[in-house]
Amino acid sequence: MAELKLPVSEESIRNLEVGDFLELSGRMITGRDAAHKWLMEDFREDVAPYLKDSVIYHCGPVVNQKDDGSWEFVAAGPTTSIREEPYQADVIARYGLRGVIGKGGMADRTLTGLGRSGAVYLHAIGGAAQVLARAIPRVEKVFMLDEFGVPEALWVIDVERFPVVVTMDSHGGSLHKVVENGSKTKFDELLGRKG
Amino acid sequence: MFEKIDLKETFTELVRRASTELPGEVVEAIRAGRNVEDEGSLAQKALDTILTNIEMAGDSSAPLCQDTGTPVVWIKYPVGVSTRRLEEDFTEAVRRATELKYLRPNAVDTLSGRNTGDGTGRAIPFIHFEEWDGPGLEVRMILKGGGSENVGAQYKLPDTGLEAGRDLEGVRRVVLDAVVQAQGKGCAPGVLAICIGGDRVSSFEHSKEQLLRSLGDTNPVPELAELEERLLVEANELGIGPMGFGGKTTVLGVKIGFLDRIPACYFVTITYMCWADRRAIVQIDEEGGLTWLS
Numbered sequence: 001m002a003e004l005k006l007p008v009s010e011e012s013i014r015n016l017e018v019g020d021f022l023e024l025s026g027r028m029i030t031g032r033d034a035a036h037k038w039l040m041e042d043f044r045e046d047v048a049p050y051l052k053d054s055v056i057y058h059c060g061p062v063v064n065q066k067d068d069g070s071w072e073f074v075a076a077g078p079t080t081s082i083r084e085e086p087y088q089a090d091v092i093a094r095y096g097l098r099g100v101i102g103k104g105g106m107a108d109r110t111l112t113g114l115g116r117s118g119a120v121y122l123h124a125i126g127g128a129a130q131v132l133a134r135a136i137p138r139v140e141k142v143f144m145l146d147e148f149g150v151p152e153a154l155w156v157i158d159v160e161r162f163p164v165v166v167t168m169d170s171h172g173g174s175l176h177k178v179v180e181n182g183s184k185t186k187f188d189e190l191l192g193r194k195g
Numbered sequence: 196m197f198e199k200i201d202l203k204e205t206f207t208e209l210v211r212r213a214s215t216e217l218p219g220e221v222v223e224a225i226r227a228g229r230n231v232e233d234e235g236s237l238a239q240k241a242l243d244t245i246l247t248n249i250e251m252a253g254d255s256s257a258p259l260c261q262d263t264g265t266p267v268v269w270i271k272y273p274v275g276v277s278t279r280r281l282e283e284d285f286t287e288a289v290r291r292a293t294e295l296k297y298l299r300p301n302a303v304d305t306l307s308g309r310n311t312g313d314g315t316g317r318a319i320p321f322i323h324f325e326e327w328d329g330p331g332l333e334v335r336m337i338l339k340g341g342g343s344e345n346v347g348a349q350y351k352l353p354d355t356g357l358e359a360g361r362d363l364e365g366v367r368r369v370v371l372d373a374v375v376q377a378q379g380k381g382c383a384p385g386v387l388a389i390c391i392g393g394d395r396v397s398s399f400e401h402s403k404e405q406l407l408r409s410l411g412d413t414n415p416v417p418e419l420a421e422l423e424e425r426l427l428v429e430a431n432e433l434g435i436g437p438m439g440f441g442g443k444t445t446v447l448g449v450k451i452g453f454l455d456r457i458p459a460c461y462f463v464t465i466t467y468m469c470w471a472d473r474r475a476i477v478q479i480d481e482e483g484g485l486t487w488l489s
Binding site for chain 2: 019021034059060061062064074075076077079080082103104105123125126127128129130131133134147148149150151152163165167175176178179180182183184186187190191193
């Protein structure tokens, strides 16, 4: 399993292909439904440096605030990415993201955006909230907590050996397309229809 | 009745168990899936991670998944018990469980977009009451994750595109379609909880109730038992696999119930439950004694 340090260069990202296992280390940021809409409504200068050459994690964590005021992630698996399809390619281009972590994959608009901007889609294991929370030893800061609430806020986090699989790369490859096409062929066969 | 018993504490424990521990037969089904996947495949690695996660959540009494879902609850109560009090106590238990981090603050005011902060909101938790002859209470709960809820589906038969008529073959065709549409997005391998018949509301409610059944049980209606078995095999032949990575383990179980319908309607409702098939069931006797059934 290869290790990938964040922030990361476009060249390193373009070397990745569908099926690669990676362990990420470094700084990233979470963001989901409310965050993506907000990131496109205006250029958010205070958040932008945390997105540049890093990745955004589609995650709504369970978070504990310790007595000293600092935060820790208690449970932190990925959420379904396809809801961000209307925004994702533009968020990547606008803020210079090198990748997205989520689950379930994304569609053509994002796939095209990954190729154009030099970015990848990284699949984390859905529901593996404990395994993934333990790969997040530190929460650095949080944006929009009061406005969006705990699950939807943008959390800046440090990760160590955070496990993901490349399922969409910057060369037009998508594991999700391959699996979907295969399942549709089999479906037609089970229903006694011609493909 | 039950005035001297701290139901809030028991309900909080019910929520903790559901959020942090999976029923044994669900874990066994995941392990069996892991063992049939190709050695070193993405599918096998995904299931290994899931099995590790289940162990970690149990050991540390922490949520299996950060989406702790909608608490959907069915309470059977004897004559004379106030359902209003039961509802208040359960809602308070959800607040406590959220405070204790067994649940994420998971309720959002739909109009303002603001998180309510304490895990409760309009119809959250969602509680069904049923009076019964027993002297005690029976409380059954599922935690229904949102990613999988989004891939649930309701079909009305006949469905011309799928060549699905108003019979069990028609049901089979639309259920397989729902699995293909869902791909890995409902956190496969999932459980298909199905209701045939009813109206749009009762059909969804009854489909969710199928999730209270043990994965290993046998449907008492022979033709439904047969269809459950067949759909389990065929859904897994689709090759979608864990997380949609491709593989042999797409579905862990299929459970089918039915309601009667009016002549104009023939609904087939599929509730898709993620691999984190969380449920907990407890019986509470008049003295406050507890029997955990799941």
